[in-house]
Amino acid sequence: MRPSLSRRFGRSVVALTLFATVAFLIAPIVLTVVASFAASWTGVLPSGFVTFENWRAVLGLADTIGSQRSMGWSPLLSLPLGGETLSVLVPAELAFSIGLALGGVLINLVVGVPIAYAVSRYEFPGKEWVNAVSVLPLVPGVILGVAFLRAYPDLSATSFGLIVGYSLLKAPFMVMAVQSEFESMPLRQLEESARSLGASWPRTFLTVIVPNARSGIVSGAIICWALAAAEFNFSYIVWANGTQPLALFLQRHISNSSFTKAAAAVSMFFFIIVAVTLLLQRVGRRGFDTRGS
Amino acid sequence: MSDRHAENSSLSTVRALTPRVVDAVETVANPVTEREREYRRIVALCAPFAALVLVAGLYPLSEVVRISVSTAQYRSVGFSLDAYATLFGDPYYRRVAFDSLWLTTGTTLVSVGLAVPIAHALEKYDLPGEDLLVTLVSFPISLPGIVAAFMILVLFGNNGVVTAVAATLTGSRPTDLAFAVSVPGLFVAFVYSMVPRATLILRGTYAEVDSAAEEAAQALGATPFETFRYVTLPQIRPGITGALILTFRTGLAIFGTLVVIQTLVVWTLQLSRELGVGYDVQVAGAMATVYFAFTFLFTVVGLRYTSAEVGI
Numbered sequence: 001m002r003p004s005l006s007r008r009f010g011r012s013v014v015a016l017t018l019f020a021t022v023a024f025l026i027a028p029i030v031l032t033v034v035a036s037f038a039a040s041w042t043g044v045l046p047s048g049f050v051t052f053e054n055w056r057a058v059l060g061l062a063d064t065i066g067s068q069r070s071m072g073w074s075p076l077l078s079l080p081l082g083g084e085t086l087s088v089l090v091p092a093e094l095a096f097s098i099g100l101a102l103g104g105v106l107i108n109l110v111v112g113v114p115i116a117y118a119v120s121r122y123e124f125p126g127k128e129w130v131n132a133v134s135v136l137p138l139v140p141g142v143i144l145g146v147a148f149l150r151a152y153p154d155l156s157a158t159s160f161g162l163i164v165g166y167s168l169l170k171a172p173f174m175v176m177a178v179q180s181e182f183e184s185m186p187l188r189q190l191e192e193s194a195r196s197l198g199a200s201w202p203r204t205f206l207t208v209i210v211p212n213a214r215s216g217i218v219s220g221a222i223i224c225w226a227l228a229a230a231e232f233n234f235s236y237i238v239w240a241n242g243t244q245p246l247a248l249f250l251q252r253h254i255s256n257s258s259f260t261k262a263a264a265a266v267s268m269f270f271f272i273i274v275a276v277t278l279l280l281q282r283v284g285r286r287g288f289d290t291r292g293s
Numbered sequence: 294m295s296d297r298h299a300e301n302s303s304l305s306t307v308r309a310l311t312p313r314v315v316d317a318v319e320t321v322a323n324p325v326t327e328r329e330r331e332y333r334r335i336v337a338l339c340a341p342f343a344a345l346v347l348v349a350g351l352y353p354l355s356e357v358v359r360i361s362v363s364t365a366q367y368r369s370v371g372f373s374l375d376a377y378a379t380l381f382g383d384p385y386y387r388r389v390a391f392d393s394l395w396l397t398t399g400t401t402l403v404s405v406g407l408a409v410p411i412a413h414a415l416e417k418y419d420l421p422g423e424d425l426l427v428t429l430v431s432f433p434i435s436l437p438g439i440v441a442a443f444m445i446l447v448l449f450g451n452n453g454v455v456t457a458v459a460a461t462l463t464g465s466r467p468t469d470l471a472f473a474v475s476v477p478g479l480f481v482a483f484v485y486s487m488v489p490r491a492t493l494i495l496r497g498t499y500a501e502v503d504s505a506a507e508e509a510a511q512a513l514g515a516t517p518f519e520t521f522r523y524v525t526l527p528q529i530r531p532g533i534t535g536a537l538i539l540t541f542r543t544g545l546a547i548f549g550t551l552v553v554i555q556t557l558v559v560w561t562l563q564l565s566r567e568l569g570v571g572y573d574v575q576v577a578g579a580m581a582t583v584y585f586a587f588t589f590l591f592t593v594v595g596l597r598y599t600s601a602e603v604g605i
Contacts, residue, residue: 006518118338140546147353
């Protein structure tokens with residue numbers, strides 16, 4: 001009997017698809033990081049290593065002009081020290097986005113953890129629909145941006161408007177991460193033991209259930225934070241003036257700056273994501289994966 | 294006459310419903326049985342999320358629907374379907390809708406088509422460095438569309454690596470070979486964003502596949518392809534349908550990529566242009582309404598009439 005085609009080649013073709021796709025996804029990332037340290041990129045490969053000019057320009061440590069303007073530095077806090085004031089300076093766009101995303105995560109924690117518990121623990125009519133609504137994004141960022149401009153014209157471009165928008169857009173990721181954690185816990189036993197020992201139901205939820213789901217909640221928070229910090233579509237529609245969110249800063253560099261400088265801006269973003277991914281792995285997840293591994 | 298009849302019947306429906314609504318509110322406010330207390334807890338647990346969806350989602354969307362039928366430009370007054378007439382009558386908007394649909398459909402099929410073998414290899418084969426591969430495949434999920442577009446410029450742009458290598462090999466000019474800023478380039482950029490998401494969904498499906506049945510099929514002499522076709526595929530089909538629905542939704546929502554690679558005007562890009570020069574807020578509202586209604590219906594029908602699983 002002749003060995004079948006799929007027995008001879010199937011496995012290698014499937015594995016090759018995997019490796020080719022990984023190469024397609026990762027090669028440009030590596031090249032971007034390499035190019036961010038190059039002086040120019042006109043030939044096949046970038047040249048003029050190793051320079052930190054691009055990074056200095058992007059981070060606002062060198063003088064820049066016009067649309068290639070880099071991050072401004074603004075004081076995060078000022079400490080009166082003796083007669084002088086000591087200011088802690090931070091890159092404005094970066095700090096602004098970090099703060100906005102943190103605000104979004106706080107709202108996500110308040111809205112996401114309870115609904116994930118309701119769906120994982122209880123049976124009730126319409127449960128599938130509650131589940132679908134909580135894990136599917138309601139609208140994409142562009143549509144939500146237009147809706148915010150209409151409904152809250154004065155509020156939408158403010159930090160508060162951005163925070164609320166981010167929290168709605170990223171809520172499904174929080175619900176999914178927490179839900180997958182809840183589903184691996186003996187919720188009924190936990191709840192009933194705590195209740196039989198005399199704890200009220202709110203106390204059970206807050207001091208027994210939530211602390212036990214810590215790792216899911218932490219990884220959900222990290223995922224939501226990273227996605228909110230990178231949110232472009234919503235920010236692009238509602239942002240009016242002032243400090244730019246990080247994603248708009250990236251877009252300005254991609255559209256206007258020299259290739260190597262844009263590479264440095266994008267690489268800075270990569271490093272943030274890598275740091276977040278490492279953090280996620282510390283709490284026991286594999287990358288941006290909302291299911292347990 | 295018939296109007297009054299309709300009014301009466303709707304009134305009686307309201308009267309019939311009122312006690313039930315009052316009862317439900319009463320139950321939540323003053324639960325007596327344990328079951329009623331449990332309902333109160335469920336309501337309390339869902340309330341914060343419902344409040345967010347209402348304030349940040351449904352109310353703003355209702356404002357968008359109102360402005361889309363308004364007769365004035367900045368205030369929601371009167372009623373007119375002019376914006377919708379423009380949207381459905383003007384060949385330009387039909388073209389935009391058509392371009393959005395074919396681009397998203399094509400990239401969805403390619404992405405899910407790639408994600409099946411990727412998820413298969415990751416779950417079934419013992420590959421060296423599997424954890425690393427999983428991390429690498431998931432990494433682009435966190436990248437916004439503008440960065441995905443930049444990645445395509447790095448590979449296939451005028452200065453792109455693939456372009457430069459191909460130009461050196463064939464001896465032609467790089468600008469003739471670069472295709473990043475073209476419709477195929479946009480297609481590839483969409484796939485770049487969508488493959489990692491499709492893979493994430495399908496890996497979840499693969500994790501639940503019963504491998505004993507596959508081993509039995511192999512032992513009985515089925516080839517690897519026959520095993521996949523008759524044993525694995527029926528088990529992952531709900532996951533594939535779910536991945537198609539969600540990846541299609543992801544594709545329709547893409548916007549940042551189009552800001553960088555503006556070669557094809559799709560629905561989201563046109564929507565943002567309506568807000569720019571000319572500022573036709575009614576048409577923008579109508580476009581948002583149509584988009585929302587379409588994805589909503591499409592998802593409801595998809596989940597209701599197929600066995601699609603929505604995990605993410």
